[in-house]
Amino acid sequence: MMNKKIKIITTGGTIACHEGGNGFRPDVEGDNLINRLLSKDFPEAEDIRKAADKGEIRFDFCSLMCIDSSDMRIRDQVKIAEEVSRSLDDYDGIIITHGTDTMAYTAAALSVMLRNVPVPVILTGSQLSVDEEGTDASVNFCDSVRAVMKEIRGIYICFGGYLIDGRYATKVDSDDPNAFVSTDRAYIYNINDLELLITRHELLMENETKEEFSFKPLAEKEILLIKMHPAFSGKVLRNMLGSGCEAAVIELYGKGGLPAGDEEFLSVIEDYIKKGMRVFVISQCIYRDTDLTRYEVGRKLLAKGVEVIKNYSTEYAIMYAVSSVE
Numbered sequence: 001m002m003n004k005k006i007k008i009i010t011t012g013g014t015i016a017c018h019e020g021g022n023g024f025r026p027d028v029e030g031d032n033l034i035n036r037l038l039s040k041d042f043p044e045a046e047d048i049r050k051a052a053d054k055g056e057i058r059f060d061f062c063s064l065m066c067i068d069s070s071d072m073r074i075r076d077q078v079k080i081a082e083e084v085s086r087s088l089d090d091y092d093g094i095i096i097t098h099g100t101d102t103m104a105y106t107a108a109a110l111s112v113m114l115r116n117v118p119v120p121v122i123l124t125g126s127q128l129s130v131d132e133e134g135t136d137a138s139v140n141f142c143d144s145v146r147a148v149m150k151e152i153r154g155i156y157i158c159f160g161g162y163l164i165d166g167r168y169a170t171k172v173d174s175d176d177p178n179a180f181v182s183t184d185r186a187y188i189y190n191i192n193d194l195e196l197l198i199t200r201h202e203l204l205m206e207n208e209t210k211e212e213f214s215f216k217p218l219a220e221k222e223i224l225l226i227k228m229h230p231a232f233s234g235k236v237l238r239n240m241l242g243s244g245c246e247a248a249v250i251e252l253y254g255k256g257g258l259p260a261g262d263e264e265f266l267s268v269i270e271d272y273i274k275k276g277m278r279v280f281v282i283s284q285c286i287y288r289d290t291d292l293t294r295y296e297v298g299r300k301l302l303a304k305g306v307e308v309i310k311n312y313s314t315e316y317a318i319m320y321a322v323s324s325v326e
Contacts, residue, residue: 005058006148007091008034009083011076012066013099015137017129024129026099030063033097034141036130042138048145057145060091069099069106069125074322077109078217084114084121085215093120093148097141100125100171100179103157107166108316111155112323115214120148123166124158127177136160136177143191150194163189163197170313172286183288184311221322224248225314227284228257234264241272247321248277250306251284251314260297266304273305278324282309282317 292298
């Protein structure tokens with residue numbers, strides 16, 4: 001095993017929670033958390049623990065915050081991105097422990113802010129706290145370490161035995177250990193078989209234009225997320241778009257449909273785009289490939305000036321919208 005230097009950034013979340021009498025709250029930080037994750041209570045951590053004892057893996061810690069991930073805001077994600085950016089030259093990989101509820105949003109935000117990262121940046125967490133019986137905390141953390149040992153780069157979520165590209169990851173289960181999926185099946189990898197991912201990276205390195213790493217922090221913006229449904233109307237859409245938001249992401253039916261029978265839908269979208277609002281559209285399907293050219297209603301939307309977010313997650317669409325607003 002090659003010697004690896006790994007930066008651990010802790011941010012709170014369920015993985016760091018403790019039952020204090022009024023419900024779980026995050027309060028286990030830094031090396032205290034990692035020591036618990038690698039304790040002898042977890043046989044799945046034995047190889048990582050031994051490698052650390054031999055000096056084959058070195059962990060450095062940063063307790064950046066200790067919050068419930070429901071409290072994660074853009075400014076917090078910028079702090080994480082800043083810490084990652086400062087650490088890239090000194091480490092072979094970075095692991096961020098994070099609550100699951102907004103983990104996909106943070107993975108998406110980092111994917112927007114941090115372009116062409118030269119090492120793996122992996123977010124992980126757990127459905128059960130590190131101290132709960134049957135916790136998935138240690139196995140997810142150890143899988144993240146094993147992924148860092150591979151010759152990959154990019155921003156990922158490691159959870160439930162899978163590595164998912166941060167641009168496509170979305171949470172689909174509030175309880176099951178397999179909490180995340182990829183909105184494009186081509187960007188999820190079994191942690192025990194990363195050869196496809198490694199091959200992809202080798203091809204990218206051969207064929208890409210060698211773009212340099214860049215970091216562009218997100219600013220605090222107000223983005224509206226709208227989901228099409230049968231009890232929705234053009235009148236309501238007008239009220240929502242007129243609420244003062246700076247951009248909107250609309251989740252459409254299927255490949256990219258909305259009720260064309262209600263002509264106000266299209267006119268409202270056209271009106272607000274003419275006023276300078278950017279309107280992004282994406283399929284509301286979990287597994288998606290948004291294509292507005294397939295149906296007539298989609299082509300009408302394109303003519304109004306909407307911007308299509310193809311097969312990325314809704315979380316990524318929102319963060320892309322944040323980055324796109326002046």
